[in-house]
Amino acid sequence: MTRPMIRAMLWAVAAGLALAAAAVRAQSPLADAHIHYSHDAWDMLPPAEAIKVLRQAGLKKAFVSSSSDQGTQMLYEQAPDLIVPVLRPYRRRGETGTWFHDDSVADMVAGLLAKNTYAGIGEFHLFGENADLPVPRRMVQLAAKHKIFLHAHSDADAIARIFLQDPDARVLWAHSGFDQPAAIAVMLRKYKNLWSDLAFRSDHASDGKVDPEWRRIFMEFPDRFLIGTDTFAPERWYFVIEHAAWSRAWLAGLPKDVGENIAYRNAETLANWALGGDGSTCASGITMSKDGYRLSYGFEPAAIQVGRPFAVRIAVCAPENAPFAGEVRVGAAMPAHGHGMNYKPAVQKTAPGLYYAQGLMLHMRGHWQFNFQLLTETGIVRLGADHQQK
Ligand SMILES: [Zn+2]
Numbered sequence: 001m002t003r004p005m006i007r008a009m010l011w012a013v014a015a016g017l018a019l020a021a022a023a024v025r026a027q028s029p030l031a032d033a034h035i036h037y038s039h040d041a042w043d044m045l046p047p048a049e050a051i052k053v054l055r056q057a058g059l060k061k062a063f064v065s066s067s068s069d070q071g072t073q074m075l076y077e078q079a080p081d082l083i084v085p086v087l088r089p090y091r092r093r094g095e096t097g098t099w100f101h102d103d104s105v106a107d108m109v110a111g112l113l114a115k116n117t118y119a120g121i122g123e124f125h126l127f128g129e130n131a132d133l134p135v136p137r138r139m140v141q142l143a144a145k146h147k148i149f150l151h152a153h154s155d156a157d158a159i160a161r162i163f164l165q166d167p168d169a170r171v172l173w174a175h176s177g178f179d180q181p182a183a184i185a186v187m188l189r190k191y192k193n194l195w196s197d198l199a200f201r202s203d204h205a206s207d208g209k210v211d212p213e214w215r216r217i218f219m220e221f222p223d224r225f226l227i228g229t230d231t232f233a234p235e236r237w238y239f240v241i242e243h244a245a246w247s248r249a250w251l252a253g254l255p256k257d258v259g260e261n262i263a264y265r266n267a268e269t270l271a272n273w274a275l276g277g278d279g280s281t282c283a284s285g286i287t288m289s290k291d292g293y294r295l296s297y298g299f300e301p302a303a304i305q306v307g308r309p310f311a312v313r314i315a316v317c318a319p320e321n322a323p324f325a326g327e328v329r330v331g332a333a334m335p336a337h338g339h340g341m342n343y344k345p346a347v348q349k350t351a352p353g354l355y356y357a358q359g360l361m362l363h364m365r366g367h368w369q370f371n372f373q374l375l376t377e378t379g380i381v382r383l384g385a386d387h388q389q390k
Contacts, residue, residue, distance in 0.1 A: 027058030027244075027248065028058070028248055028251075028260075028263065029058065029060045029260075029263060029264045030057070030058055030059055030060065030227065030244050030247060030248065030263050030264055031059060031060050031061035031062070031063075031226065031227070031263070031264040031267030031268065031271075032054070032057070032059050032061070032062045032063065032227060032228055032229055032240065032243075032244070032267075033063045033172065033197045033199070033226040033227065033228040033267050033270075034063065034123065034174065034197050034199035034200075034228025034229060034230045034231075035054070035062045035063060035064045035065075035228070035229060035230075035231050035240070036064070036065055036066055036067070036071075036088070036123075036230070036231050036232055037050060037064055037066045037071035037072060037074075037075055037231070038066045038067040038068075038071055038093060038234075039066075039067065039068065039070075039071065039092065039093070040093065040233075040234050041066075041071065041231065041234040041237060042070075042071050042074065043234075044234050045234070045237055047074040047075055047077075047078050048078060050075060050237065051075060051078050051079045051082065053237060053240055053241065054079075054082060054240065055079075055082070056241055057240045057241045057243075057244040058244055059082065059244065060082070060264050060268075061082060061083075061084050061264065061267055061268060061271060062075075062082055062083055062084065063084045063086050063119070063120070063151070063228070063267065063271070064076070064083050064084065064085060064086060065085075065086040065087065065088035065120075065122060065123055065151065066088055067088055067090035067091060067092050067093055067095065068088075068090070068091045068092065069087060069088060069112055069116075072085050072086070072087075072088070073085070073116065077358075080348055080350050080356040080358075081348050081349065081350050081356075084119045084120075084267075084271045084275070085116070085117060085118050085119060086118060086119055086120040086121070086122055086123070086151055087109060087112055087113065087116075087118045087120070087121050087122075088122065088123060088124070089105045089106075089108070089109050089121065089122075089124050089139065090105075090124075091108070096124075096125040097125070099124065099125075099135065100126060100130050100133050100135045100136050101133065101135065102135060103134075103135060105135055106134075106135050106138040106139065106142075109121060109138075109139060109142060110138075110142055113142055113146050113148075115301065115302070116300070117275070117300070117313060118146070118148055118274075119148055119149065119270070119271050119274035119275050120143070120148045120149040120150060120151050120172065120270075120274060121139055121142065121143050121148060121149075121150055121151065122149075122150055122151025122152060122153075122172070122174070123151040123152070123153050123174050124136075124139070124150075124151070124152060124153065125153045125154070126152055126153070126154045126158045127154060127155050127157070127158050128155060128157045128158055129157075129161070130158065131154070131157075131158040131161035131162055131165075132161055132165075136162075137165060140162055140165045140166050140169060141165075141166070143166075143169060143170075144166050144168065144169065147273075147274065148170075148274045149169075149170040149171065149172050149195075149270060149273075149274055150162065150169060150170070150171045150172070151171075151172045151174055151197075152171055152172070152173060152174060153174035153175065154173070154174070154177065155177055156177055156179065156183065156186075156187055159171060159173060159177070159187060159191070159194065163191050163193075163194075168193065169193060170193045170195070170270070170273070170274075171191070171193065171194050171195070172195045172196075172197055172226070172270065173187070173194055173195065173196045173197065174197055174199060174228075174230075175197065175198075175199050175200055175201055175230075176196040176197065176198060176201070176225075177196075178201065180213075181204075181211075181213045181214050181216070181217045182213070184196055184217060185217045185220065185221070188217070188220075188221045188224050194224065195224050195225070195226060195266065195270055196221075196224055196225050196226070197225075197226045197227070197228040198225060198226070198227050198228060199227070199228030199229060199230035200228075200229075200230040200232075204250070205246075205249075205250035205253075208249035208250050208252070208253065209250065209253055210250050210253050210254060215254070218254060218258055218262065219255075219258060222257065222258040222261045222262070223261060223266055223269070224266065225261075225262045225266060226262065226266050226267045226270070227247045227251075227262060227263065229243045229244075247263070248263075251263050268351070271351065272351050272352065272354075275350070275351055275354060288372075288383045288385060289383075290381055290382075290383055291319075291381050292318070292319030292320075293316065293317065293318060293319065293324065293374055293376070293381050293383075294316070294317045295314060295315070295316045295317075295372055295374070295383055296314070296315050297312055297313060297314045297315070297370075297372070297385075298312070298313050299311070299312055299313075300312070300313060304362060304387075304389060306362060306363065306364065306365055306389060307361065307362075307363055308361065309343075309358075309359060309360065309361050310360055310361070311356060311357060311358045311359075311360065312330055312345075312356075312357040312360060312370075313354075313355075313356055313357075314328055314330065314347075314354070314355040314356070314357065314372070315353055315354055315355075316328060316353050316354075316355065316374060317353060318353075318376075322353075323351075323352035323353025323354075324353045324374060325352070325353075326374060326375045326376050326377070327347070327349075327374075327375040328347055328349075328355045328357075328372065328373065328374055328375070329347060329372070329373040329375070330345055330347060330357045330360070330370065330371065330372050330373075331344075331345070331370075331371045332360065332362060332368050332369065332370050332371065332387070333368065333369055333371065334364065334366060334367060334368055334369075335367065335369055336366070336367060337364075337366075341360060341361060341362065341363070342361065342363055343359050343360065343361050344359070345357045345358060345359045345360045346358055346359050362389050364389070365389050365390060366388075366389060367386065367387075367388060367389075368386075368387045368388075368389055369384050369385065369386055369387065370384065370385045370386075370387055371383075371384050372384070372385075
């Protein structure tokens, strides 16, 4: 297919999607754990259109990784409630077979992890004893340091080596290693922190019916499987919606709880664990508390610059460490000057207890105060923090 053809096709998809809007509302929720938005995809399908495709597919969450990471960042900025950012260690297409020998990859990953928010590192391609090379080892250590998962397109041998390096690692096994159900079951039994995605495979179901052998392992491990499309080439974006419909059909043939787990709950569990929506963020970091509520926050970028927009990532726990369910507002003011910011930030809830506020800007140097409001069932809880802007 030529590029203009693909582009025309993708635009037709995006345009035709509006018609399906009503149908989307009736769709059961899904999370797609295997989406890529690499440089050639964003040339053809701009970020706003790509988000439209994901929404029309009725996705609650999409795990996105891209070569380069810029693609993921563009989508995340547009829809932080939908996109679960995963850091792909590739700058361009074609590094799948060389990255594990390249020290600069580990430095790039470390640098981006310090700067942005990610739920995982991957999807990377890694087989056999290559998993024990210094660059992959560093990747495993970085995942542990940042408490995020590894998305590994690997054989069983490489997965075993990763767990040998770090028994507490959390690994999402891309394509379930393209292994047979019996072999996958052996791995899931052995490694409690192993999740398995079903991306780019269709052997588990046909005509809306789950294959009996697969059904057996879905029933044995209802908490461990995730669905995924794998948009490894730009034209694969065309299949995201179709793949979602196909997935809904076979998932409906499983017991309701098991089907819902595979449809989206397992993905949410993994994302919330990494992004802190499980309430664990409230137990660490810079935290303020009042009336049993605890709030922690961080800026993006970490160092605010005068006159430049920035975002605030906020985690809130209700009493007893439960993720907060209400709304959160954030603002900033200069007490000595009696004025606030010139802009009103927009706050989005991205996961249980997690919030992302965009559009803040401090237009002067000096003493500012950040004000957070938690809208609880019984009233507003107010928390403040001083900030010296240089
Ligand atoms: Zn992939």
